[in-house]
Amino acid sequence: MNETTIPAIGIERLSHGYNGKEVLHDLDLSVAAGEIFGFLGHNGAGKTTTMNILTTLVKPVSGTVSLFGEDAFADSGRARSMLGYLPENVNFYDNLTTLENLHYLARLSGLRDPKPRILQTLDYLDFTAHLDERVGSFSKGMRQRVGLAQAILHEPKILFLDEPTSGLDPSGVKQVRELVLKLNRERGMTIFMNTHLLSEVSLTCTSIGVLSAGRLVYHDSLQETLQRFPTENSLEEIYYAVGGSNGGMG
Numbered sequence: 744m745n746e747t748t749i750p751a752i753g754i755e756r757l758s759h760g761y762n763g764k765e766v767l768h769d770l771d772l773s774v775a776a777g778e779i780f781g782f783l784g785h786n787g788a789g790k791t792t793t794m795n796i797l798t799t800l801v802k803p804v805s806g807t808v809s810l811f812g813e814d815a816f817a818d819s820g821r822a823r824s825m826l827g828y829l830p831e832n833v834n835f836y837d838n839l840t841t842l843e844n845l846h847y848l849a850r851l852s853g854l855r856d857p858k859p860r861i862l863q864t865l866d867y868l869d870f871t872a873h874l875d876e877r878v879g880s881f882s883k884g885m886r887q888r889v890g891l892a893q894a895i896l897h898e899p900k901i902l903f904l905d906e907p908t909s910g911l912d913p914s915g916v917k918q919v920r921e922l923v924l925k926l927n928r929e930r931g932m933t934i935f936m937n938t939h940l941l942s943e944v945s946l947t948c949t950s951i952g953v954l955s956a957g958r959l960v961y962h963d964s965l966q967e968t969l970q971r972f973p974t975e976n977s978l979e980e981i982y983y984a985v986g987g988s989n990g991g992m993g
């Protein structure tokens with residue numbers, strides 16, 4: 744396999760379960776470098792479980808995960824240096840400022856002298872004005888941008904976002920969308936995004952996968968998807984057409 748064909752994310756025969764009950768069944772998936780991949784699925788389909796495995800937080804029962812061709816669990820420290828993760832709910836210390844929170848988290852993850860990089864990242868995210876404000880006073884959208892700063896501080900090659908626009912107002916949704924596109928365009932980051940918001944997928948993603956009850960029932964480029972389903976008026980209809988029909992999207 745040469746450089747150009749090594750996927751950013753390679754998943755082979757991945758299975759996982761809790762308390763003896765399997766929730767991910769034999770998942771195979773590959774995401775090319777430079778993609779913005781939208782991972783769709785109803786509640787309980789297994790999206791967060793998959794993301795927790797891809798970010799090496801959870802070791803799978805069976806199967807392999809590789810990041811740019813390297814086994815993620817052979818050296819999870821190395822894998823973590825390649826990836827950034829914005830979980831659905833990030834916990835910050837409300838009585839600490841943006842800078843103090845990011846400094847603390849950066850030191851925890853082993854970055855020495857992180858301040859210059861924090862300043863540079865906040866500048867990139869257009870958030871410098873809130874550097875010395877306490878996170879406890881922030882809106883959900885502002886907290887999300889601090890979360891994004893935390894996720895990209897070490898300049899990862901792959902960014903994992905779990906429902907990044909959940910609970911945001913329309914302007915917050917737009918801000919996150921624009922930042923995701925900017926990180927992909929300017930820094931070449933591969934983005935893997937769990938989402939319920941089908942409208943966001945068509946505005947942001949280059950390829951989509953649909954997970955239904957722990958099985959990948961669809962994976963293709965957004966362009967192919969829109970061509971293949973010309974009569975479906977929305978991505979939601981496409982979602983149902985390809986098998987995500989057992990449950991609501993909320």
Ligand SMILES: Nc1ncnc2c1ncn2[C@@H]1O[C@H](COP(=O)(O)OP(=O)(O)OP(=O)(O)O)[C@@H](O)[C@H]1O
Pocket residue numbers: 761762766784785786787788789790791792793
């Ligand atoms: N720590 C856990 N212990 C036991 N069961 C779990 C655990 N985490 C998830 N599950 C179960 O695994 C299944 C998949 O959950 P998961 O959170 O991965 O789905 P999801 O697609 O991310 O759903 P949502 O959109 O609601 O976040 C669900 O049936 C869930 O109840």
